[in-house]
Amino acid sequence: MKKLVPTIAGLTIAAGASITVMASSHREAPAIAEDQFVDNTDVYSFISPTNPDRLVIVADYVPLLLPQSGPNFYRFSDEARYEVHIDNDGDAKEDITYRWTFENHLKNDKTFLYNTGAVDSLDSPNLNVTQTYNLDRINENTGKKTRILSNAPVAPWNVGKRSFPNYETVALQAVKSASGVTSFAGPRDEPFFVDLHVFDLLGVGGAPTTDGVNVMSIVLEVPIADIAKGGIQPSSGDTSKSSVVGIYASALRPQIRILRRHHDEDDFGNMIQVSRLGWPLINEVIIPLGDKDKYNRSAPKDDVSNFGAYILDPEVPKLLNLVLGAGCPATPMGGRTDIVGLLSPNGTAAADLLRINITKGQTNAQSHFPNGRALADDVTDTLLTVACNNGGPIGDGVNANDKPFTTTMPYLASPASGNP
């Protein structure tokens, strides 16, 4: 893999040229960077490695978390909604939504400790600070809401070896199933790998800067028939619009927050979308700074109307040429319709949705970006290569996560310990 770093020496950046970060969607827009708990960082989807009739969806939030971040360790916001949306007929409008809403619990408010002794299970009386969640499935076409899980536990933070002598055993107790659906919510090792020195004038050289940090993960595994159009998994060889589903994740907050001098804040009003993500890096490197917050508030069905011109003529190849002399060819006469094509497989409407083939016979081995996204996919290299389109590979020099992924729920690696 060609690294960017060898070609950067001696080159300067023209005044005013902006550098975009290749961190999928970590702190990618000004407003969401101030609201970390609802910052959607990555979405993954793949056919289950153990059952080809099931689809796995991972939505990560709250980026770049230090393991030793006590005493108030990271969690999901109990004022927000976390959602995964699925378009199953190719029109870029969600047909099914899965919604997680969280609640905080405190056993003893007379101590500052997250846990008051060693924790060997989720039911441990020593686990002082906990979260639970409800999981609902909403049929967006009928409005019908079905409760799948009530008061399901969130995996605790991996405080350290004294608090959790066997952390992963405890964390895996947070894998819960009902109605054929399996869900997990809690901290995991950050699966996205990248050299974040890209912030420094594209000065990447293979430094694994996301190793050792955690992220808050929501993992969902569902029967494919549950999310397919009409409730029937498409036949093998089907190439219709409904042979793929389009997925995006989002986070919503109440419209009104009132801060009080002598009391905790109050939140009111309708829920407003503050973050969303389908493909990695779209809002990061396609949408310019002035529109990034607007992108987070908008819906995929309007992506072409709102942002289509940015997709047809992306800034990335010009930056790669300007800064690195990468030799990316000029945008062709008709624009980057190759990228539009990747965003609209099988005749679906072009939109920032992570699309994956769900026809019978699809396997986990076929679930690689842009057909879904496996946890191990090096999307930074893939997208830089596609964006530049100079006939050769381009990458950041970081090609794998530091920890291996698993083949069972929740698939992501155990989070880094605060005191290993």
Place this chain on the structure above:
Amino acid sequence: MNRTLPLLLIVAAACGSSEDHRAPAPAPVKAAPAPLLHATQTDLAKDLDDAAARGTWSEVKRKWQGQVLRWDVTRQRMLCRTAESCNVAAFPILRPAKHGWMPQLMFAPGQFAALETACGTREQCDVTIEGTLARFEASASMPTNLQLADVHVVTKTARR
């Protein structure tokens, strides 16, 4: 705890969203906006840039909403496959995109077929269209979004 303010806000919000069961008053007849002397997409983009700098979004919307516009646009087949799903590029592609919006076209009867005839088998072609700016969303917080209705193809033979 003083909850008066939030309660008032909630009541206000509820009142704002509640249904009015009285018979709706007849909609006032809107006068067509005065035609613009400068009504190209470049003129609109300049107004939007000014609005972003000075906060004059309402003024820009009043000025442009309902205008009949004759614009040169680029049609990519991939983004304009059917009469029901058609967005066009308002600016030349090879110029670095300074605006993301691509107007959605709602065709007058028979006019999508006219577009197909004008463009032939080409994947992209430049055409002149005329239509009414029926939907125009522009604000400090949401993306610019345009829909031209009653679109007619003016140029019968595509230039490219």
